[in-house]
Amino acid sequence: MEVASEGKAPRTERGRRTLRAILDAAAAEFGEKGFHEGSISGITRRAGVALGSFYTYFDSKDAVFRALVRDMSAQVRDHVAPAIRAAPDGIAAEQAGLSHFIDFVRAHKEIYRIIDEAEFVDAESFRAHYATTAERIEARLRAAAARGEVRADVGAAHAWAIMGMNVFLGLRFGVWEEDRPAEAIAAEMADFLRHGLAPR
Amino acid sequence: MEVASEGKAPRTERGRRTLRAILDAAAAEFGEKGFHEGSISGITRRAGVALGSFYTYFDSKDAVFRALVRDMSAQVRDHVAPAIRAAPDGIAAEQAGLSHFIDFVRAHKEIYRIIDEAEFVDAESFRAHYATTAERIEARLRAAAARGEVRADVGAAHAWAIMGMNVFLGLRFGVWEEDRPAEAIAAEMADFLRHGLAPR
Structure with missing residues (x-):
């Protein structure tokens, strides 16, 4: 993925590691302080790199x-993708996706503050994040419909509904409190989806 | 509702009208400019009131x-409450709630920016907004379960799932694009809920 500024992509493995360290430090800095209070010097200090880097x-x-x-x-997508691909059917894929999403959120609680603050700091990335996530869910639902696993008329509203469920379940059971196993939440929601979207 | 600062609640009908005008102007100011760029003088100008007011x-x-x-x-709650109360059963109540919520959002598109920015400006109100909304949905689901309209074991996860669906459907079909009637979205989601939460 191209993340560095234009013309600044790293060319060596060592450069890629430094870029990764800067991004992880930026997640900690902006997650803790927010965009306005966060600073480049705070990022370089956390990453242990010089300002020039x-x-x-x-x-x-x-x-x-x-x-x-x-x-x-991209990290969220990459974290949930293998489990989704390995699932035996469309509903099991959504179940695995939600379970792994809650796990990811518990390990990266700052993700909510960062994506949510993007609405104000970088509206285009905010919109792209949700638009592409919904498109991926809709594509999976349509493929499941073509295999006869869910009703034939699944569409954008179902995809946005599932994305919204996942986002708020991640907030409540991943960020705010970890009072139930991620698998239990995902199983309960899969049952809800399996009956709610059953072929008619 | 107590919204004015402590000891500053209006005592006259005229005072209440001025307070209402200031809040509506604040919604426009912060919705358009965000909290950091928004200003008290921008609010009083929009409201047509003096700084002293x-x-x-x-x-x-x-x-x-x-x-x-x-x-x-409170405005969202009051806008959807009568339709929810008038609905013939628990699923119809959620359907009416979603339909009226999307209508409200279309007329008050600034609500997303304001509630979302509260995560950074006033975390306590942000948390209270979602916690109380989820509690209201869960109470309605449990009442519907007691009447045998939905499965007996509905709980917090179902309530947070429904809230998340509504928030993201409002964003997609209320704020971003108005390409489908609110009633059609709500009917599709009610069908999803009716089968997904059916008594077993």
């Missing part, structure tokens, strides 16, 4: 924040 | 923003 990859605080939103969006 | 009711920009979050939360 930051500017090797990014032009500005805005640029690293935009990169971080796209990076977190 | 603002301080008659609010201590600060923070105070009027906090009041606005609680006011918008």
